[in-house]
Amino acid sequence: MDLISEHKLAEMAPIEKVKFIIGEVKKGKILVLEKGLSPSEEASLIEMTMTMIDPDGFSGIEMESYPAENSSSIFEKIFKKKRPRTRLTLIGPANHLKTLRKDKNLISALVSSSNNQ
Amino acid sequence: MSVFRKLKKNFSGMFKKLFNKKNARIGIYGPPNAGKTTLANRILRDWTGDAMGSVSSMAHETRSARRREGVTIKSNNHSISLDIIDTPGLATKIDFHEFMKEGLGEAESKRRAKEATEGVIEAVKWLDNLDGIILVMDACEDPFTQVNVTVIGNMEARSLPLLIVANKVDLPEASPTTIRNAFPQHPMVSISALEGKNIDTLYEEIAKRFG
Numbered sequence: 001m002d003l004i005s006e007h008k009l010a011e012m013a014p015i016e017k018v019k020f021i022i023g024e025v026k027k028g029k030i031l032v033l034e035k036g037l038s039p040s041e042e043a044s045l046i047e048m049t050m051t052m053i054d055p056d057g058f059s060g061i062e063m064e065s066y067p068a069e070n071s072s073s074i075f076e077k078i079f080k081k082k083r084p085r086t087r088l089t090l091i092g093p094a095n096h097l098k099t100l101r102k103d104k105n106l107i108s109a110l111v112s113s114s115n116n117q
Numbered sequence: 118m119s120v121f122r123k124l125k126k127n128f129s130g131m132f133k134k135l136f137n138k139k140n141a142r143i144g145i146y147g148p149p150n151a152g153k154t155t156l157a158n159r160i161l162r163d164w165t166g167d168a169m170g171s172v173s174s175m176a177h178e179t180r181s182a183r184r185r186e187g188v189t190i191k192s193n194n195h196s197i198s199l200d201i202i203d204t205p206g207l208a209t210k211i212d213f214h215e216f217m218k219e220g221l222g223e224a225e226s227k228r229r230a231k232e233a234t235e236g237v238i239e240a241v242k243w244l245d246n247l248d249g250i251i252l253v254m255d256a257c258e259d260p261f262t263q264v265n266v267t268v269i270g271n272m273e274a275r276s277l278p279l280l281i282v283a284n285k286v287d288l289p290e291a292s293p294t295t296i297r298n299a300f301p302q303h304p305m306v307s308i309s310a311l312e313g314k315n316i317d318t319l320y321e322e323i324a325k326r327f328g
Contacts, residue, residue, distance in 0.1 A: 038270075038274070039270030039271040039274045042270065042271075043244055043267055043271055044241075046207065046208075046209055046267065047238050047241040047242070049210075050234040051238065053210075053211055053230070053234050055227045055230060059210050059211065059212040060208070060210025060211055060212070062209065062210065063209050064263055065266055067266050067269065067270070094209070094212070102259065102261040103261055104299070
């Protein structure tokens with residue numbers, strides 16, 4: 001399991017982040033992202049995951065993040081652009097990571113070393 | 118781009134907005150089996166006499182987006198014309214073994230899984246081309262799924278209207294309150310798309326939110 005700092009991801013462009021995450025998860029790693037991904041990055045990650053699914057191997061990812069918190073500055077209110085404050089996110093291969101329970105402030109997950117197929 | 122071309126483009130956009138207003142494009146989103154196509158069918162039957170597509174208890178029955186243009190919904194003093202897009206169920210994983218458990222053969226299961234992945238990609242791409250979303254959740258299931266969190270996050274980031282539908286309230290184990298408590302910042306309507314329960318309240322809310 002790798003704990004990825006906010007700083008490490010902040011240095012990457014959105015597409016680099018998504019490629020990095022998919023690459024690590026395909027190797028079997030479980031990632032804990034300190035600051036998570038933006039909603040559009042999450043959508044890109046889902047999209048790229050779908051292109052990688054292989055019936056005889058990779059079946060996708062398990063991803064769990066807390067709902068983002070919106071910060072609305074005056075500037076953001078004027079231009080109607082919200083910048084969500086992303087939160088801790090857990091990502092891993094679907095056959096090794098299973099979410100047991102999740103609510104606003106708790107993610108409970110089971111990590112296994114064998115395939116759960 | 119030259120200044121002149123930029124100005125021309127801006128004026129052209131303003132003109133279109135003022136005099137050639139298009140219907141609002143509303144996507145019906147949600148996880149697989151939440152009842153998206155059942156709801157799309159209900160809306161179309163009520164307002165056009167037609168249907169959107171087939172439904173099934175098997176996940177990923179809808180594997181490509183379906184669009185119906187110019188659906189006019191009238192409710193109280195509001196009338197709104199919408200383009201409705203019924204999207205495939207969003208998921209972060211698709212395992213063909215799940216289809217085999219439902220009784221499909223291996224080859225058919227793999228084909229269905231492949232189509233389902235393409236459907237998810239299409240649904241994600243539509244997120245960039247919508248004016249609002251109806252997010253359908255199964256009121257019998259945990260609402261804190263990643264799909265729900267991602268869709269809501271994307272709509273909030275774009276400041277686009279979102280209406281949550283707590284579906285399947287005809288079932289005894291349904292708990293729409295759990296959904297309301299999970300996402301209190303967004304309007305929610307409890308319905309049974311299958312039985313039509315509370316559907317008029319949904320139409321009122323659609324007209325109000327997307328009008």
